Amino acid sequence: MIMAEPAARQNPETPAPVDEEALVRRARRGDLEAYDELVQRYQERIYATIYHMTSNHEDANDMAQESFIKAFQALKTFKGGSSFYTWLYRIAVNKTINFLKQRKNRTHMSLNDLDFNAEHDPDLMALISDKTPRRDAALAELQEKLNAALLKLSEPHRLVVVLHDVQGLSHDEIAKIMECNIGTVRSRLFYARQQLQGYLSDYLGPT
């Protein structure tokens, strides 16, 4: 049982969809207050997705802001064929992937701090050697190894892992965001997990 899954198992459609439609309509007419409300609703998820893809807080900050700005500028082209959050995610994801292609050979990690709950997560503690005197240091090392392993994956594979295993989105939602079929999502997820298991075998032990 995972203790803290705040964003993970959250259904992105939890906010009242009617309200969202109204907000989007108002924002399309240039109502900045309505758009501000939309930003507040999705900022954490958008930021987190980009952050987990880049492993860099500053890059995530810039990309998240630019994604919301681009979404606002492109609101007039939003036809409503998909939900606003799917459309917004798509913008953020495309922007992030383009950014990652540009900085191909510059992978500088700037990791966020772990929250208090991490040190009390029994599942995570089980992964750290009991003999380790300083658990926070071991946890930080684990965090770094995990991020480094994720960065070794290709962008599409990393994205699937981030959206499914970290963000908690369903295969169907990921398929809509990535504009591919569910089979592709599943196969990418399987392959990415296999790769990660290889990279993190020291921590996972025999499966």
Place this chain on the structure above:
Amino acid sequence: MNESENNFEPLRRLLALKRHEIPPPGYFNNFPGRVMSRIRAGETDAPQGITGPSWLLKFFQVFEAKPAFVGTFASSLCLLLLFGIVYAERPDAAAKTTLLASLTQPVLTLADATAPVLSPSSEQTGLMVSTNPVLSLQPVASLFGQQNPLAQPVSFSLPGN
């Protein structure tokens, strides 16, 4: 699929660590404000300081994406510049070549046009025969400063002077 999910369970537990990574405190309190102020300022995702048509912005984005492209583009510009300089120095030579060619190349004059047989005197006076259909009443000016007997100085006077 469930079996494979079970195989990856330890990994999924490890990946849960990512959810504990949080930005600095208060970060999300200020985030919407920053976005809205940038929207109000009419900011685009174009690189700062570069404004212009979209094709130009895309062009600069290609530069950002592919540093090698910048080198190639700069080299091409240098070559173009070099070629331009070399070519710019050539017009004199080119003009000389043209004039020399026109001197050596027989030119059909009006006098000769009526006289189909080449007379030796025509060569002496600088009049030349050519298959070139261009008719010229004046012989071509000499490059070597020789006084051309057929060329007369022309002076123009403006009315009122």
